[in-house]
Amino acid sequence: MTSANPADDDDTFKILLATDIHLGYLEKDAIRGEDTFNTFNEIMSYAKQHQVDFVLLGGDLFHENKPSRKSLHCCMETLRRYCMGDQPISFQILSDQAVNFGHSKFPWVNYQDENLNISIPVFSVHGNHDDPTGADGLCALDVLSVAGPILLQKGSTHIALYGIGSIPDERLYRMFVGNQVCMLRPREEEGSWFNMFVIHQNRSKHGATNYIPEQFLDDFLDLVVWGHEHECRIEPERNEQQLFYVTQPGSSVVTSLSPGEAVPKHVGLLRVLHYVISVR
Template sequence: MDQIDRSIEPGEDTIRILLTTDNHVGYKENDPIRTDDSWKTFNEIVVTAKEQDVDMIVHGGDLFDVNKPSKKSMYRVMESLRSHCLGDRPCELELLSDFNSLSGDLFPVNYEDPNINVSIPVFAISGNHDDATGSSLLSPMDVLAVSGLVNNFGKVTSASEINVAPILLQKGTTKFALYGMSHVKDERLFRLFREGNVKFLRPNMYTEEWFNLLCVHQNHHPYTSQKSYLPESVLPDFIDFIYWGHEHECLPEPQLNPIKNFHTLLPGSSIVTSLIDGESNPKHVFILNVKGKKFNLEAIPLKTARPFLIEAISLAEEGFDPSPVLTNDVTNFLCHKVEELIEKALEKYVQTNTNSSMDTEEAEQFKKDAPLPLIRLKVDVTGGFQVENLQRLSRRFVGKVANVDDIFTIHQKNTSARVKNTDGPKADITFNKSSTLTINSLISNFVEESTLHLLPGQGINNAVKEFIDKDDKNAINEYIKKEIKRETKIL
């Protein structure tokens, strides 16, 4: 049965839900150009929720870029939520389940709190960037929850089992079951599913009448191994719609899983955090309209998202000769390509943010006032090409692009390199000359070469990653104390 019904309109039986994820508020906040990008886009999203008269907001994790956000980041988020989600407009959602037992909080769902006037309730899970840490296992979402601005749900408190229970809501005749699961390390989650220790609970009344939405924040593809992602095949087939956070590429059309018969939406992040191909897709926020067991989806382009274009070129394919004498010709060509990308990015921004009623002069002025774009040019120098110092070359675009220090990436194919593929036959792998070792690989190599009897290598790796990626200064100390305590018990 096709659940998509494009004729659904707002009404007393329609639940309108704004879907957003991976805002990464605080990203690049110390950058003089991109300092305000993340919170401005988040504010646009919350304003959109108010303008579109939605019933609720569901957030898929990574609201903040780090789990200890700066005072500026926390202030901006609280300011936006307070300005646009609080008010006298009545919330028409009826809560049919015990929110306190589901969330573990002492406070009720915020729109039923007699001390707060909430017009648009926000339901949010934690991602891998803003997860709970420290001895109290508190996350930034807990701070927002205790302030009454969001409803933090989907917490995973046990390492050995996960029970996912729904928040049951109703508007008119539409029954809505909201399931959520905060980020769990992919390998651990894979093991829990394999061992049958993840259970999804269903309401025991009107069981088949609920529209079931599941919100997760995990890898959707096996990037590093077959255990490093959440396969759709392990999820229950009674789910109707999966809202999938963590993946930053925006894919605005929900995809039907023909075996499980549910739809999956990968909405992507609201700002660019990596200069890669996937992040060059236009950024959107979504409104899900649910009526009975039917739904439709509206994709709304984000106007404050900084324009970003990426292109890959090969100097050999462009017809250049690798002679050092022609280095200046290569430099001039690269600069010309960047200028072209800047122009295209600005045109793309104007098209997204203007309408047909604007005349040429207004459009040109709008273009002049547009934010500096993000530009990435990937240059293949295979064949012995020499290029000018990239840092010096990039300085030519000061005042023209937002990412002056990393416009260019240079790589060279090594066709002779072969590695063994453990999952199948041998395969040719192309390496980049400019590839850099990650912290994870450095620690892994060190652990492999060391003889550690008490501290597991993977645990050390994870603790160092927490220390560096999330600025958790106590991560290593807490991990070592925990392991010493565990080993002491064994002895």
């Protein structure tokens, strides 16, 4: 871990980290109705300004499972403004996209679709507010697969990106205890991958099993991006037992009157170069 930013080059991943944007929260309020939309616009503007390789969201992009037409329109408008363009995508996906995106009718990353012109891809897990429901298990955004990582390469830097959408904490706790959560690793050159995990669960203990202890997560991970918790703890914290780092971006807007919501809000700009990472 280093606090110095390595020079941006053909081997450096630049990733914008954000979570819990809650688009549509208080959208009918006369004073705060535009807050979430303005904040999302600012986040994506920051991503474009810094020419990131992709945006990584930690869940709860929307405040409601069935967002209003205004929320959907504002989201799509912002994504079109900042994600569409001629800037080439400078990294490759090495994993089988038919597996990673098998839930979709278009099982490949959209920036490889000849009918679209994407310059900043967005990857996300779903949160507890925008989780899939109904017979078809549909939600307002696509989700990362927990079955295996999305394998990314930029120059000589390799990232294995894992994600798990929100699951009731007690259920996921029991699954970890019962060894029912298995994270697959690349078979070739295991030591050459920077392993990132995106999770949207309680990090703070709210009861005996109403949270996910960090020690449940695999120790081969290098960085955990923790969503759902609204307090901003963006500075990576080292877990001395598992020997990985945890960054908790926190919510992008205030949604409750609590001490955790009172601290300044931030998003993160992550740089990954081989084994050197920095978050600011």
